Amino acid sequence: MAPKRWFTLLRNATTALAAVAAAASFATPAIATAAQPPATDVVGGTRAAQGEFPFMVRLSMGCGGALYTKQIVLTAAHCVSRTGSNTSITATVGVVDLQSSSAQKIRSTYVYRSPTYGTSTGGDWALIKLASPVSGLSTLPIATTTAYNSGTFTVAGWGAATEGGSQQRYLLKATVPFVDDATCAAQGGSYPDLIPSAEICAGNLASGGVDTCQGDSGGPMFRRDNNSAWIQVGIVSWGDGCARPHAPGVYTEVSTFASKIAAAAAGL
Template identity: 75%
Template sequence: MNKFVRALKRCAVVGAVVLAAVSLQPSSASAAAPPVVGGTRAAQGEFPFMVRLSMGCGGSLLTQQIVLTAAHCVGASGNNTSITATAGVVDLRSSSAIKVRSTKVLRAPGYNGDGKDWALIKLAQPINLPTLKIAETTAYNNGTFTVAGWGAAREGGAQQRYLLKAQVPFVSDASCRQSYPSLIAGEEICAGFPQGGVDTCQGDSGGPMFRRDNAGAWIQVGIVSWGQGCARPDYPGVYTEVSTFASAIKSAAATL
């Protein structure tokens, strides 16, 4: 699939594909039935590594001064002071929010819209919050993942004031390819329910998909990348497979 078609998958906002833990609203024909809720509000401090970026994307604290996000959320590598990172709160309007400007962007070398969807943003000063370690092997590319973000609560909806969270199960490459023949195995990982109802959506791009490691700590397995609509049946979310790029990400961070 070419990058133009991929860009249409999850609605462009401010020139980037931006993806939210979502709910599917009932149609008028089924309005009497309870809605399928894809996301619930996260508690303050539950995911202290979550970052909201001013261009309408999410991210995670790789270090206290470097945010890991999606390549499609940022422009070319180089000096960049146009991005504001908000952290430390679930309510974006909270007076306790920590806001720090960017100084540099490093987009994945060779990124052209297909795969390699990761980027780093260096902040003007460290944010004194816990960081999220990244998976360096495929050992955690299975099970149930957590996704979180301030994106839309339904396909085509407005982005959210409060951080939402949801859980999604791993989908094998073979199953995911039935929905997305262009899936890049080894660079992308899928997650979602066959019946839909839970997914990332507009405004969540760049945010982490994570789970517990063997020691019970959070570890990032994916980066919200793209998908067909939001929470549609048989169309799981597609995430950058972090373990594939872990070495490159760590090396790039060291250069910042």
């Protein structure tokens, strides 16, 4: 990966200490209260209702993910270090409140990291196999064509609600509009490094204010398909800061890697 892309803000907890600090912050969540300005700037998000997005996954290293199958989580490659056996990750599923006693917590057994991540072809995706299937939760199908790579998308996660802020106890959600490749690449900063065939941009270009942020990495960007069912079109990957004007979020373009994801999952 070129240095410029490496030092842009990847949207996971950057160190183990940051993940520990984020976990500690759940006892006093950084959600807007009457004594704080409302979060108009996930950034710009509102709390998701219990059961609204049953496929959402929180990973113990400080990343998000989505249930690709009942036993496999789709997340970002930059959230994991390598392919191989791994029992160190805990997936929390089935709740919007990470402190809920109803949460299912399941350990990982194996990680598959995209072999093309960090190359000129991109591929910021990874799969985490869980020790047992989750129960009572739906999965999130992924887009296999570019048909849904436009319009307005939904993002959700337990990441920071402000740039540099604490990660959240409660799941936040927001909507972001599609930004075409040429416009995204023209925004300066790290955006000229965009890989159009592997990445998709979304955000409020002129005003900013709504975006994924640190701790949301690996989580899904999704929308309704032609049957009004949720379908995943992106994976939270990187961006210059959070919710800044002219700095959209950049997401792994899932349809580009759909066949590779399916093949890797079949082998787990």
